[in-house]
Amino acid sequence: MVKLSKRLQMIADRVPVGSKVADIGSDHALLPTYLAQQGIIVAAVAGEVNPGPFEAAQKQVLESGLSKIIQVRSGDGLAVIEAGEVNVITIAGMGGSLMASILEAGKSKLPGVQHLILQPNVGEDHVRRWLLANGWKLESETILEEDGKIYEILTAVTADTEERGTLEALYEERLLPGGVTVSKERLQQMGPYLINEAPEVWFMKWESELKKLAMIVDQLKLSTAEASIAKTEQVSQEMHEIKEVLACLQKVKP
Structure with missing residues (x-):
């Protein structure tokens, strides 16, 4: 078997x-x-x-x-x-x-x-x-x-x-119990059900993803090209929103 x-x-x-x-x-x-x-x-x-x-x-x-x-x-x-x-x-x-x-x-x-x-x-x-x-x-x-x-x-x-x-409706912008609003894009990225359940392994995943994004930002900052600067701002904003979600859900965890 x-x-x-x-x-x-x-x-x-x-x-x-x-x-x-x-x-x-x-x-x-x-x-x-x-x-x-x-x-x-x-x-x-x-x-x-x-x-x-x-x-x-x-x-x-x-x-x-x-x-x-x-x-x-x-x-x-x-x-x-x-x-x-x-x-x-x-x-x-x-x-x-x-x-x-x-x-x-x-x-x-x-x-x-x-x-x-x-x-x-x-x-x-x-x-x-x-x-x-x-x-x-x-x-x-x-x-x-x-x-x-x-x-x-x-x-x-x-x-x-x-x-x-x-x-x-599953991806409609929603207000989390801790007061943070999650966009459609972030729900599609982080999972509409997983955000609700927020198991420990899910937090582990997104802490790891934040480290990867931080490395991308560090690399982008080495360039002064307009495209790199714009990408840095985009990734930094993404990191900010992910951190907000994680911090919010950590506060409301029983």
Whole structure:
């Protein structure tokens, strides 16, 4: 039986029983193998564009005796599936910008898909913006630390016609209990649900991000070019707003 990492286990826990799942960028096909072994899914496609991981996925599925349930396919993004073939898509372990571009390029494959379970390594705001722009309802967010790295998992569901008009409400400028106003841009960056919950690991993530932004500002200050000066002001303002949110939420934590 396959044993998953904490990160993959949290993704697996969000897959509904009885699903037909496409795991895009499946690597060794550990996630679909686990889901099949646990009886959670009835069918799966493990998609992989790189030859090495594709072969590793084939070997994993073959040795697990799951070839009738899991099909390993070579291809880029959602090109490995047909429209209507699956009702759940999982994508994990890549940047949010790439993830959004994969979803955008494969929009014709999304009819019939009911759940997107997405774990971007960075650039979560790209994913949130894509979901909002394309009529997907961000249903939940979770954050975890594993082996010194911090990951966010975003789960989205299809929104019906009536719900589409209310999707923007999740990112409407809001006043936090501590008195700080959070903009739409900052909610998309820091997570509308995560800001509400503000778990300790989330604070850890944003303290780390502030250090990275401070290093960017230090580098920008070495240049006197107008573009660098403007960028310095922009990043400094971003840091100020993030610090305000963190300080506000630290005060109201029980």
